[in-house]
Amino acid sequence: MANKSVWSDNRFWRRTATWVTGFASVLLIWLTFDTSAQIAMGNDQDLQNKVTKRVPGPTVINYKITYEMSAKRGHEIPVIGEKEKFFGRDDYSEEEAGALLHLGKLGSQAKNCMDCHTLLGNGAYFAPDLTKAWLDPAWGPDGAMQALTGKNTKEEAMAEFLMHPDQYPTHARMMPDLGITAKEAKGLVAFLKHMSSIDTNGFPRNFGKIKGAVHGK
Amino acid sequence: MASKYLTGVGSESKQLATWYFTFAAILFGAQLLFGLVAAIQYVMPGFLYGVLDFSIARIIHINALVVWMVFAMFGSVYWLLPDETGIETVGIKIGKLLFWIFAAAIVVVVLVYLFIQVGPADATTIWFVTEGREYIEAPRWADWGIVVVALGFVGNLFLTGMKGEQTGIVTVLMADMIAFAGLYLAGMFFTDNISVDQYWWWWVIHLWVEATWEVFVGAIAAYGLITMIGAHRKVVEMWLWIEVAMLFGSGILGLGHHYFWIGTPEYWWEIGALFSALEPLPLVAMFIHVLYDWGKTQGAEMAREGVTEDNVKSVITNRPAFTWFVLNAFGNFLGAGIWGFFHTLPQVNLYTHGTQFTSAHGHLAFFGAYATILVGMMYIAVQGTNGIKVMKHTKASLWAVSMITGGVVGMTVALTIAGYVQVLVSRAQMGATWAGYFDGQSGMWFSQAMDWRLIMGVVTFIGFIFLAKDLLTTGKNPVHER
Numbered sequence: 001m002a003n004k005s006v007w008s009d010n011r012f013w014r015r016t017a018t019w020v021t022g023f024a025s026v027l028l029i030w031l032t033f034d035t036s037a038q039i040a041m042g043n044d045q046d047l048q049n050k051v052t053k054r055v056p057g058p059t060v061i062n063y064k065i066t067y068e069m070s071a072k073r074g075h076e077i078p079v080i081g082e083k084e085k086f087f088g089r090d091d092y093s094e095e096e097a098g099a100l101l102h103l104g105k106l107g108s109q110a111k112n113c114m115d116c117h118t119l120l121g122n123g124a125y126f127a128p129d130l131t132k133a134w135l136d137p138a139w140g141p142d143g144a145m146q147a148l149t150g151k152n153t154k155e156e157a158m159a160e161f162l163m164h165p166d167q168y169p170t171h172a173r174m175m176p177d178l179g180i181t182a183k184e185a186k187g188l189v190a191f192l193k194h195m196s197s198i199d200t201n202g203f204p205r206n207f208g209k210i211k212g213a214v215h216g217k
Numbered sequence: 218m219a220s221k222y223l224t225g226v227g228s229e230s231k232q233l234a235t236w237y238f239t240f241a242a243i244l245f246g247a248q249l250l251f252g253l254v255a256a257i258q259y260v261m262p263g264f265l266y267g268v269l270d271f272s273i274a275r276i277i278h279i280n281a282l283v284v285w286m287v288f289a290m291f292g293s294v295y296w297l298l299p300d301e302t303g304i305e306t307v308g309i310k311i312g313k314l315l316f317w318i319f320a321a322a323i324v325v326v327v328l329v330y331l332f333i334q335v336g337p338a339d340a341t342t343i344w345f346v347t348e349g350r351e352y353i354e355a356p357r358w359a360d361w362g363i364v365v366v367a368l369g370f371v372g373n374l375f376l377t378g379m380k381g382e383q384t385g386i387v388t389v390l391m392a393d394m395i396a397f398a399g400l401y402l403a404g405m406f407f408t409d410n411i412s413v414d415q416y417w418w419w420w421v422i423h424l425w426v427e428a429t430w431e432v433f434v435g436a437i438a439a440y441g442l443i444t445m446i447g448a449h450r451k452v453v454e455m456w457l458w459i460e461v462a463m464l465f466g467s468g469i470l471g472l473g474h475h476y477f478w479i480g481t482p483e484y485w486w487e488i489g490a491l492f493s494a495l496e497p498l499p500l501v502a503m504f505i506h507v508l509y510d511w512g513k514t515q516g517a518e519m520a521r522e523g524v525t526e527d528n529v530k531s532v533i534t535n536r537p538a539f540t541w542f543v544l545n546a547f548g549n550f551l552g553a554g555i556w557g558f559f560h561t562l563p564q565v566n567l568y569t570h571g572t573q574f575t576s577a578h579g580h581l582a583f584f585g586a587y588a589t590i591l592v593g594m595m596y597i598a599v600q601g602t603n604g605i606k607v608m609k610h611t612k613a614s615l616w617a618v619s620m621i622t623g624g625v626v627g628m629t630v631a632l633t634i635a636g637y638v639q640v641l642v643s644r645a646q647m648g649a650t651w652a653g654y655f656d657g658q659s660g661m662w663f664s665q666a667m668d669w670r671l672i673m674g675v676v677t678f679i680g681f682i683f684l685a686k687d688l689l690t691t692g693k694n695p696v697h698e699r
Binding site for chain 2 (some may be wrong): 008009010013014016017020021024027028031032033034035036038039040043054055058098101102103104105106107108109110111112113114115116118119120121122124125126127128129130132135136137138154166170171172173174176177178179181183187188191195198199200201202203204205206207208209
């Protein structure tokens with residue numbers, strides 16, 4: 001055995017495998033604690049005190065959200081601004097907003113949204129990404145969707161579309177009618193608005209900013 | 218011990234393995250069929266609109282993929298356990314009972330996907346219709362069923378491994394399968410916080426396919442090399458431990474490449490980039506390992522006394538299975554390694570995340586890394602069950618391997634081109650909006666790519682028909698040496 005190299009010794013490699021795996025796992029668990037604290041949902045106090053959270057509390061639906069270039073971060077981040085009415089109100093309590101978000105998140109799963117769309121970039125690629133859908137110019141005052149659905153606000157246009165997607169085709173590929181009720185639609189729009197306020201490290205890049213060279217701008 | 222490899226007759230564990238393989242092959246067919254439906258819907262958006270929408274076709278396409286692979290993995294373990302440990306699998310009766318529970322549960326889940334599809338936004342839907350979390354949509358009741366079945370399977374494996382001879386392969390499988398089963402628990406809760414949701418969801422998806430499943434493949438490849446070409450166990454197992462170190466060393470923290478954009482902190486950019494960039498290395502190692510051992514044993518055979526160029530025999534005792542194993546070595550490296558590395562760096566991923574690029578990578582990686590080797594294991598089972606000494610290719614087995622591989626590579630190329638169009642037009646140029654998305658989708662290059670994807674999907678499906686025919690009939694074919 002004296003001449004046998006450790007490099008061709010199975011026991012050496014078994015121990016290496018065990019130590020490497022153990023070390024990687026411990027590091028992952030340690031990082032998980034740090035990340036979990038950083039992505040825990042904020043609350044209404046944070047929003048009132050302008051404390052920035054990576055995932056703001058549900059009452060973020062009471063505020064205007066924009067997506068702006070941060071010189072410090074080098075990419076765009078969601079910016080929570082002044083109060084903004086959401087379905088006619090800007091005073092949703094923590095409980096009310098939380099219930100809406102809960103309904104919306106449940107709805108997003110019960111309707112299999114992720115099997116056509118992407119949320120935070122994850123899901124299927126058959127339909128547009130919804131990460132910042134709330135901020136999409138198409139739903140804004142200058143976009144086509146408010147006129148198409150005959151509604152005067154972004155949230156009402158979105159809710160109307162979600163309830164009757166087959167009546168408002170934007171492409172040959174149409175969203176099917178998923179039996180979404182008015183209540184569920186309101187929850188889903190709250191869920192989308194909340195999602196747009198999540199700090200996604202600049203994804204998607206340049207969202208809604210570039211008109212594109214094809215349009216000569 | 219060598220003779221035991223060649224027969225599955227009389228072993229209940231091997232019989233159970235064939236059940237698992239059979240059900241896996243059926244689900245493989247379902248996967249391809251529903252994939253075709255989804256592919257047609259890209260080309261003809263009205264196809265089955267409102268009846269079997271894209272979302273449902275895609276759920277079944279991918280769920281069938283995951284489940285057939287899990288079935289074939291369980292089958293592979295039940296197949297090799299008696300060979301490795303030298304004893305009949307402990308608790309095999311319970312294992313058999315669990316198979317039927319598992320299979321029945323899958324049928325119910327698929328029927329509910331097909332005919333109920335969606336439900337109201339409440340907990341009942343999550344428990345009984347769909348959990349709506351990509352790839353693991355199975356409702357919560359089925360989750361618990363899967364946990365019970367997986368525990369039974371792990372129990373079989375551990376009790377047998379501890380009672381019989383505990384080889385390196387069995388040790389790796391024991392450690393790997395307990396992690397595999399345990400990780401599923403990370404996907405079984407509901408939260409309103411989508412960032413937290415996706416954080417844990419990736420523990421299931423990534424730590425399965427980029428860590429535990431890959432280690433599983435390493436163990437199966439080791440078993441295959443020993444049984445099919447008579448590679449030296451000590452060498453093979455040393456490679457296996459090196460692969461485990463490299464796979465877990467890169468794969469566990471490589472998880473970070475899914476945490477670039479889901480709300481998680483920026484440090485995941487560096488961690489994810491570094492470790493996921495290392496992920497191809499073990500795949501290169503596995504590739505070299507398979508070809509090296511093959512060349513080495515064949516070379517030793519040629520160097521034997523009295524062996525000349527004219528009378529030299531191949532060391533391969535199962536041609537079709539070995540073909541699939543070698544394809545695995547290539548496909549794993551190419552599909553998981555290269556196509557994965559393409560878009561793993563955050564600078565690139567910022568634009569490619571959530572495009573057909575991912576889909577191209579997914580197709581080649583799942584085929585290359587998993588489908589190939591699991592089909593190879595099915596051939597090993599056919600050989601063993603029919604008492605064949607040296608198994609040859611048939612016309613059908615050659616058509617199957619050529620058409621399936623050609624089809625999947627074709628789909629991958631098409632989807633990669635579609636991904637480029639999406640990245641350039643929808644993302645870089647148009648700023649990722651709804652309008653930008655459809656601008657990209659309407660482009661000529663995108664739609665041509667989708668046409669080719671469909672054509673190549675049909676080629677793959679025809680290949681599957683050859684495969685099914687061959688697996689069912691080749692066992693009785695007189696061409697093999699018995």
